[in-house]
Structures are given as C-alpha cells and as structure tokens.
Amino acid sequence: MRSLLAQAWAIAAKDLLLEFRSRTAFLSALVFTALVLAIFNFARDPTAVATIDLAPSILWITFSFAGVLALNRAFSLEKENRAIDGLLLSPASRTALFLGKTAANLVFVGAVEAIALPLFALFFNVPLLGVLGPLVLVIALATIGFVTVGTLMSSMAVNTRFGEMMLLVLVLPFLVTPVSAAASMSAKIFAARPFAEWAPWLKLLTAYDITFFVICTLVFETTVEE
Amino acid sequence: MPATADGAAPLLEVAGLAKRFGHVRALRGVDFALRAGESLAVFGPNGAGKTTLLRVLAGLLKPDAGGVSFGGARLVRGDAAHRRRVGLISHHSLLYDGLTAAENLRFYARLYSLAEPRAAVARALAGVGLEARAGDLVGTFSRGMVQRLAIARALLHDPDVMLLDEPFSGLDQRAAATLRALLARLRAEHRTMVLVTHNIDEGLELASHVAIQVAGRFVSLGARDGDLAAYRARYAEATSRDA
Numbered sequence: 001m002r003s004l005l006a007q008a009w010a011i012a013a014k015d016l017l018l019e020f021r022s023r024t025a026f027l028s029a030l031v032f033t034a035l036v037l038a039i040f041n042f043a044r045d046p047t048a049v050a051t052i053d054l055a056p057s058i059l060w061i062t063f064s065f066a067g068v069l070a071l072n073r074a075f076s077l078e079k080e081n082r083a084i085d086g087l088l089l090s091p092a093s094r095t096a097l098f099l100g101k102t103a104a105n106l107v108f109v110g111a112v113e114a115i116a117l118p119l120f121a122l123f124f125n126v127p128l129l130g131v132l133g134p135l136v137l138v139i140a141l142a143t144i145g146f147v148t149v150g151t152l153m154s155s156m157a158v159n160t161r162f163g164e165m166m167l168l169v170l171v172l173p174f175l176v177t178p179v180s181a182a183a184s185m186s187a188k189i190f191a192a193r194p195f196a197e198w199a200p201w202l203k204l205l206t207a208y209d210i211t212f213f214v215i216c217t218l219v220f221e222t223t224v225e226e
Numbered sequence: 227m228p229a230t231a232d233g234a235a236p237l238l239e240v241a242g243l244a245k246r247f248g249h250v251r252a253l254r255g256v257d258f259a260l261r262a263g264e265s266l267a268v269f270g271p272n273g274a275g276k277t278t279l280l281r282v283l284a285g286l287l288k289p290d291a292g293g294v295s296f297g298g299a300r301l302v303r304g305d306a307a308h309r310r311r312v313g314l315i316s317h318h319s320l321l322y323d324g325l326t327a328a329e330n331l332r333f334y335a336r337l338y339s340l341a342e343p344r345a346a347v348a349r350a351l352a353g354v355g356l357e358a359r360a361g362d363l364v365g366t367f368s369r370g371m372v373q374r375l376a377i378a379r380a381l382l383h384d385p386d387v388m389l390l391d392e393p394f395s396g397l398d399q400r401a402a403a404t405l406r407a408l409l410a411r412l413r414a415e416h417r418t419m420v421l422v423t424h425n426i427d428e429g430l431e432l433a434s435h436v437a438i439q440v441a442g443r444f445v446s447l448g449a450r451d452g453d454l455a456a457y458r459a460r461y462a463e464a465t466s467r468d469a
Binding site for chain 2 (some may be wrong): 003006007010011014017018021022077080081082083085086087088089090091092093225
C-alpha cells in the first residue's frame with residue numbers, strides 16, 4: 001500500500017511539475033473561464049432574469065468545460081516521446097497510475113476553480129463570504145466526481161484520432177449527474193435555503209463519487225493496456 | 227524446460243509467438259531461446275514485426291498465441307516482477323522534455339522503488355557521461371544525448387534483459403559511435419540483449435546470435451557465424467524472396 005501511494009505521488013508530482021513549468025493547459029483553462037464569464041455577464045439582460053437565478057448554471061457550465069480542457073492534458077503529455085510506455089513498463093501498478101493522474105487533475109482543476117470563483121463573484125456580484133463553506137464542499141465533491149470519470153475517459157480518448165473532441169463526447173454524459181446536483185445545490189446555497197433542502201443532492205453526489213471512483217479504478221487497467 | 231543448443235537453461239525463451247492487428251499478421255510463430263549473457267540481433271525490413279516482437283517481450287503487448295518465459299517462469303501481463311527484469315531502449319526516449327535529466331531519472335527511480343534513488347541516478351548519469359548536464363531540461367539535449375539518457379533510464383533498475391528497438395535511429399556518426407561503445411559495455415557486463423533493427427551494419431558486432439525476420443517470421447536464426455558481407459547477402463536474399 002505504501003509503495004502504491006508513493007508511486008501515485010511520484011506520478012502526480014511529475015505531472016504537476018510539468019504543468020507548472022509549461023502552464024499551457026492551466027492558462028488555456030483560465031482564459032476560457034474568464035472569457036465565458038465575461039460573455040455571460042455582458043450578454044444577459046439583468047431586467048429579464050435575476051442574477052441569482054442564472055448564477056449557479058453559469059458557474060457550473062464554466063467549471064465543467066474548463067475542467068474538460070484541463071483533463072485533456074492528463075494523458076496527452078504521456079504521448080510525447082511515448083512516455084506512456086515508460087510508465088507501463090515500470091513495476092508501478094495501473095492503480096497507482098490512475099490515482100496519480102487523478103490526484104494531479106484534482107489539484108489542477110481545483111486551482112482553475114480557485115481562481116475562477118472570485119472572478120465569478122466579481123462578474124455576477126454574488127456575495128460568497130457567507131456561503132463559502134458549503135459552496136466549497138459542493139465544488140469539491142462535484143470536482144472529485146467529474147475529475148475521476150474524466151481521468152478515465154482521458155486515458156481512452158488520448159489514442160483516438162480526435163482525442164480532444166472525443167473526450168468531450170465521452171465525458172459529457174457522465175457529467176450530467178454531478179453537474180446537475182452541484183448546480184441545484186449551488187442555487188439553494190446562494191438563496192440561503194436550509195441544509196435539509198439540498199441534503200438529498202449531497203447524498204446523491206457523494207454516492208456518485210464513491211461509485212465512480214471504485215468503477216474507474218477497477219476499469220482503468222483495461223483502458224491503458226492494449 | 228527446453229534448453230539451448232549446448233544444454234544450458236535459457237534465461238529468455240519465446241515459443242510460438244503470434245500476434246495480429248486486424249488482418250495483418252505481425253508475428254507468425256516466432257521461437258528462440260537465449261541464455262544469460264547472450265545477445266540476439268533481429269534484422270528485418272520495415273513492417274517485419276520487429277517492434278511488435280519487442281513490445282510483446284516487454285509485456286506491453288499481449289500475444290494472440292505462444293508465450294514468453296523469463297528464467298523458466300511464464301510471462302504474465304501485469305506482473306511487476308517481470309517488469310523489474312526488463313529494460314527497453316527504443317527510438318522513442320520515453321523521457322519528458324519538460325523535466326531535467328536528473329528529474330527524469332529520479333521519477334523512474336521512484337516508480338521502480340529503488341532503495342537509494344539519488345545514488346542510483348548519479349551512477350546512471352555518470353555511466354552515460356551526462357553528469358554535467360544533470361540539471362538541464364531534456365528538451366535542450368541533442369538527439370545523441372537524449373539517447374544516452376534513455377540508456378541510463380533503461381539501466382537504472384539494473385535489468386537482466388535489455389530490449390533495444392532501432393536504438394541508432396536518427397543518430398549522427400559520433401552519437402552512434404558513443405552508443406555502440408555503451409552497448410558493447412552492456413555486452414561485456416553479460417547482459418542478455420535483444421536488438422531489432424533494419425540496419426545490419428549497426429547490430430551485428432553486438433550480437434552472439436542473429437535472426438532475420440520477414441513478414442512476422444524468423445526466416446533465419448542461429449549463432450553468428452559469418453562476417454558483415456555474409457549477413458548482408460543472407461539478408462538481401464531473405465528479403466528479396468519475400469518481396
């Protein structure tokens with residue numbers, strides 16, 4: 001178990017170091033996020049729909065697509081010099097590879113979200129301070145869900161001809177549950193509704209995370225082996 | 227367990243190996259056995275199935291039929307113990323351009339759970355004469371330096387069996403000479419090696435055994451018993467027969 005975690009950490013640290021040096025995917029995701037928020041901000045008619053009604057949907061549309069952009073890099077960087085062969089040739093287990101990649105993606109997507117959230121508050125004038133705790137919980141759970149599934153799908157899409165587009169096609173159906181749950185909970189949180197009203201969504205999201213984490217960990221080996 | 231011609235038990239044994247990709251039969255019943263310290267050079271034209279053979283030996287591809295044994299134990303995919311015994315050098319470096327030479331090797335040292343990773347990395351870099359460039363990004367290296375670092379990566383965990391896939395591909399004369407010297411040292415260290423290439427000039431001097439692979443089959447296999455000219459003639463005959 002210690003060896004598995006050490007190998008997973010080595011893979012995650014390597015991915016993050018590579019991204020830290022190039023910042024290519026991170027900057028792409030950030031620019032995309034800022035652009036989407038700006039477009040929504042200027043395109044909406046504040047007299048037609050209240051900001052607070054629109055804000056949760058916009059937040060999760062932005063996070064979902066920025067997340068998918070970020071997930072594309074997970075395995076594409078292993079294509080360079082066929083580094084994936086080096087990983088598969090090593091005694092590191094495929095579970096360690098999946099855990100390492102997922103951990104790196106979580107940090108990466110989390111960093112994009114951490115910058116996007118204040119931008120969102122700025123553009124839409126949503127007071128975050130009073131709701132930050134529950135909102136961060138919801139964002140964390142939804143991110144774990146879609147990053148787990150996205151990491152698996154990224155490993156499948158990378159070897160296809162149109163990898164980036166294929167990732168979107170593969171992952172979007174699996175995003176429906178976590179993103180719907182997160183958007184619904186965010187709406188309740190922004191409207192200061194009691195916890196009991198969004199607790200069922202929280203249970204659903206937690207169940208989704210656990211179920212897909214187990215399934216993706218088990219299935220991952222078959223996607224990276226021939 | 228079958229033995230080699232002189233009766234010694236083989237370290238690496240391949241029997242009836244077959245692999246197809248769709249309608250293409252990349253391997254068609256490949257058999258050979260190598261004792262510890264022996265080296266096999268497999269020559270063949272492009273598309274003969276040489277890389278497929280190496281990828282099966284490395285455990286990166288699953289054969290459709292036949293099997294590979296290391297020290298008498300059948301290769302089972304996903305077996306970490308097998309992967310510890312094999313080192314692969316290919317025309318791809320398997321390295322990250324965005325990491326330094328030392329960072330690349332340290333990463334692999336951690337994947338192989340080496341007991342003293344820093345010492346192993348320093349040793350490996352010194353072994354290929356790259357200790358002065360340890361802190362430089364691999365993306366800034368020449369092709370020859372990248373290939374030397376790829377050798378250091380492949381040797382980091384001290385494997386019993388080295389697999390080499392067109393290791394001279396894209397190297398200039400000086401870099402190729404350096405690589406030849408490194409491979410000669412591996413041979414002197416009695417490492418078992420399988421080298422595949424389409425260029426007879428580059429592999430013959432390293433080989434104790436020679437095979438010619440055409441269209442997925444070994445059309446010739448045996449201990450090296452001729453000079454370069456003789457093998458060039460055999461190779462030309464084998465490949466023209468197939469054409």
